[in-house]
Amino acid sequence: MIHSLFLVNASGDIFLEKHWKSVVSRSVCDYFFEAQERATEPENVPPVIPTPHHYLISVLRHRIYFVAVIQSEVPPLFVIEFLHRVVDTFQDYFGVCTEAAIKDNVVVVYELLEEMLDNGFPLATESNILKELIKPPTILRTMVNTITGSTNVGEQLPTGQLSVVPWRRTGVKYTNNEAYFDVVEEIDAIIDKSGSTITAEIQGVIDACVKLTGMPDLTLSFMNPRLLDDVSFHPCVRFKRWEAERILSFIPPDGNFRLLSYHVSSQNLVAIPVYVKHNITFREGSSQGRFDLTLGPKQTMGKAVESVLVSSQLPRGVLNANLNPSQGTYTFDPVTKMLSWDVGKINPQKLPSLKGTMSLQAGASKPDENPSINIQFKIQQMAISGCTQAGQTL
């Protein structure tokens, strides 16, 4: 299974390595660097790279490549999924997963990696168990450790590994019992230039933060479970109950976790809550182009559309853009030709717009690419799929 792990930063330095079996020389990463050079974009490095004696499987997260070295046949998704789990754990422990954070907590990182894999096979990947074994660093604890000279290795034994609900740590006590559920829905849509939706699909997740004493058994029901086309669960959810009654019944892990993610298929009609009016033209012969973009809300059920961010990759011929936003700020990177406009909140009375001219390379002919426009936005307290929670019981 997984032989070794190398962490490579954006500038191509190996800043951490860990071996679970015999030591693999770091020169094996040269193949990775070769592939990295060949790829134009950082995310275009192929996830699986064969080398004469090893296979390199890498994931890119937070501008760090996590390169796993394996020697024999293993499902690639197994390794990829595990690496992502490692990143998630780091993020959970250190808040961010950056090179600096990893270097600051290098001992904890090693301890974690040691516990997560045994001889290349995943051992403990549940955050609850890991936290029992190795306490996450906090400012206070670092202070205490500095004074007393103790480390983050938990003194107690990982009894959680023995229980029938391995995801929940034992002996949880809270004075305030509380449970929060966040329903986050994302809508992905491709809209053609005339404004008609080509495809739209909704992806939702329910993230939970449960702080309850003992071994709580929760149930969660939906008003309209039929909407959920395809779901995937945290292992704690009893699948049979969902199959039979469409009720989520589970003993939750302690702390934050993702309870389920669901998918509302594109067959259902999705109303996109914003619209874009655009007019981007280049005139043949002149070195000027016009750029005009207006955003507006539609069907938001009275909720405000917030943190709107528009980005567009302009054609290579564009030298500079001289635009005038009615609200927010915009930036244009002349090297990557990336235009981004931070709009903020959309005010339905006064629609935000971005107008102006683009200067093109002199003499170059009219670019024939169509720039695509990406829009990100947030709407609080609205479930676009119309999915509602009916109730929850303990």
Next chain:
Amino acid sequence: MSASSAFNDEKGGSSSVGEPEYGHDPASGGIFSSDYKRHDDLKEMLDSNKDSLKLEAMKRIVAVIIHIIWNSIFFFIGMFCSHCSSLQVKKLVYVYLVRYAEEQQDLALLSISTFQRGLKDPNQLIRASALRVLSSIRVTIIVPIMMLAIKEAASDMSPYVRKTAAHAIPKLYSLDPEQKDQLIEVIEKLLADKTTLVAGSVVMAFEEVCPERIDLIHKNYRKLCNLLIDVEEWGQVVIINMLTRYARTQFLNPNMNESLLEEGSGGDRTFYGSDEDEDEDEEEKEKKAETPAMAKRKPYVMDPDHRLLLRNTKPLLQSRNAAVVMAVAQLYFHLAPKAEVGVIAKALVRLLRSHSEVQYVVLQNVATMTIKRRGMFEPYLKSFYIRSTDPTQIKVLKLEVLTNLANETNISTILREFQTYIKSMDKDFVAATIQAIGRCATNIGEVRDTCLNGLVQLLSNRDELVVAESVVVIKKLLQMQPEKHSDIIKHMAKLTDNIQVPMARASILWLIGEYCEHVPKIAPDVLRKMAKSFTNEEDIVKLQIINLAAKLYLTNSKQTKLLTQYVLNLAKYDQNYDIRDRARFIRQLIVPTEKSGALSKYAKKLFLALKPAPVLESPFKDRDHFQLGSLSHLLNAKAGGYQELPDWPEAAPDPSVRNVEVPEWTKCSSREKRKEKKVEKPFYSDSEGESGPTESADSGNFSWLLSDSASGSESGSGSEESASRSESEESEDGSESEEEEEEEEEEKEKKKKKKELKKPVQESERKCSFHANVYQPSLYNWALVSMTLHLVLCLQTIAPSSALKNYELLHRITGEGLSVEYCFSRQPFSPDANMVAVQMQFTNNATADTKNLHIEDVKLQSGMRVKEFSEIELLPAGETATAVMGIDFCDSTQAANFQLCTHTRKFFVSIQPPVGELMRPVFLTENEFKKEQGQLMGMNEITEKLTLDMKCRNEHTIVQRVTTAANLSRVPCGSDKEFAGRTVSSSSLVLVTVATKEEGAAQLTVNCEKMVIGTMLVKDILLALTQ
């Protein structure tokens, strides 16, 4: 000394790791030199008594590891520290030890004793981690120690330790492959483990050590299928992949009979055939006998075990772990009937929303699937539309999938989508799109012209790459019907002036050459231009110029003779030998000289033969011979350690090998009918054996036995045989000699015999007389005797048992006249309430007196205790004595092993309790019962539906059977039949409910804090009620 300073070191050190020349760097050099100075105080710190100091020192040492600075002195110190008590220090020492043991073997050995001590620790977690570290030390000398430790841990009471043992197996194997045989034994043992914790790890070990020993899986197949959903996610992936391979060798291809495809009729059959009654069983038997013949003329019927696998893996499509979803998807793709494969599409599409690496792998697999099963993904066409934010490699894969999905109905939407893609800024992606259009055009005739027109328009694109790619694709398309498109060829001829991309130029030249009859005026002109620039062209273009020249010379020699000569002369002096060779070859072929032979006559035919149009194929065409989801599939090359996915067998191997044999519930369908048969014979139905068997009855009996063993049907040893037979057929490496196998077989046989000896025997009188008979005609070999024995014992288990079952501890033959039976008396054991009372009955059948009967050398799993019975000083010949001993089984069904000693001999015996005996009844009122049950919901509740046996439909029998199976007391009144008890050792509540419905349907619910106990109890009671 503060921790923060240590961290600072690490930072400085690790940041400099990337540059190999850090030694020359004055700044980092400074850090390291100061490091060296500090080593002195490290030693003092480690020698000190304070844990905190040791810890600080160890932290620094671990930090040093990261810098790969070796200094052997630490190792010594590490040894001392490993004796220290603090868990924190231990952990860090372990990290250190594992990393450097290989390099400093002698020193590592010093620490071994610490771990050996750890292996005996009462705390299971310490035992486990000691084993984990011990097995991680890669030093060959300790292989025997590791082997011993693994063997011991494999029979540890704690499943967690057993899991660690399973993890240790591949480590030992990689260290010393010679240990394979011994390790396989351990794996075999661990495979039989019933806990979810162990399952994943042991299958992993199986895959690493002996993936070819598929015969080890037979007995555990159903258990693995049933446990699968509760195994941790990583284990699930490994098990599913292994089961896919297994199923390919054991079941028939569900799609072999596509027109007559039928849902497996056995789909809803319960796991053990035992709940069907006798006559159905007979039918069943007939059916089985007919199976091979049936396969030809009757529609395919899915093996119930095959169905079980499909059914139990399906919920895992809902896993949050992409690897699990992919594993199930490939299982369905490879194993499921065509009609059912569709379910995986939705889950795979869901994975497309995950990280880009996951998308990459999933799309590769989807691309392969779409070639075989296009319909499956058609409804999800739009999910494969490309987003502008996708990385290029994802875009290209999505294109591949879209192209595979294209058919007459959706081609127009796909092409419209492609048109948008062509305007993308990502040029590699545009090139891939053009290729995709080309493939759509070749596959779907209706749109060929549209595509071609579209591509021709692209020729005027400003981007050269786009134009070049279009030229290449157009060339391929034109080859299909060149007559119609001479204007396109003309258009392309014009392009030679502008296009610089070699591949495109070569394509154009080839086109003009090939179809020079369609463009007779332009072709010579093109050649003229090319001849002019010949020396500056790329090799690939030069070759095509020569080709063009040759073809024109053959068709239009008047105009092009000189030009051809010129080109050939240029080529003659080219740097590339390939071009020189080609020129020489062509000159000989086309220019008639006196030497040139018969070939030049055919030159025209050679050059201008009608060439078949190229088939534009997906690069994923033949990838499905690799197991999907595997690394080999992704790379399209066999990776090391890849296990080929075997082809479906022609005829299904014997399904009975998967029948499970466990002493308590041996009675699977096939055996039962045999018993029933025998019961009819007068000899067996006699309540007392005094009438004695007649010779004829006896011999008849044996002949039946003989024929049975020859036919190799489902008696215990029969299944063993067929298992080994199928193994010898399948095993590809002939490393194991026949002899070994036979030996193994014999060993198994012996083991089996031992097991059988433990089986319940009720009337010792009868049994004795029977065995005497067996021995008299001593013609039959050992195995046969054991079989007979087996049979007799089976027979007796079905006799209605009285309240207490007797089990045999020592048979009179093995015991040389002394026979011992035991039963669980279900009385409280007065000296210790946590012990189960075992009543033993000693019978001295020998002629001499037996003296000093006592127990010695008790071997127990940790936690278990035994209270021995007081020594029996004298047991005269022919007399019987009883004694009671107490055993605390710690609420597990692990056997208690000990030696039974007489004044002359010692006998190894073991007592293994059925789960029902591990509890004592408690009295609960109905309200209390309901209340307690309410608290034991969720994971602690196990519900099972069953159909009651015909004879067991009234309340009385049900109660009797349940109480026989488990030591529980009935809750008075109440609508359902409710029983309550507590486990003896830990006093955990055990609640059983049997709710009966009409038609013999019933539901069994067991609530128990201890899930393992609960699951085992359910099985036992189920068995008791359905027989």
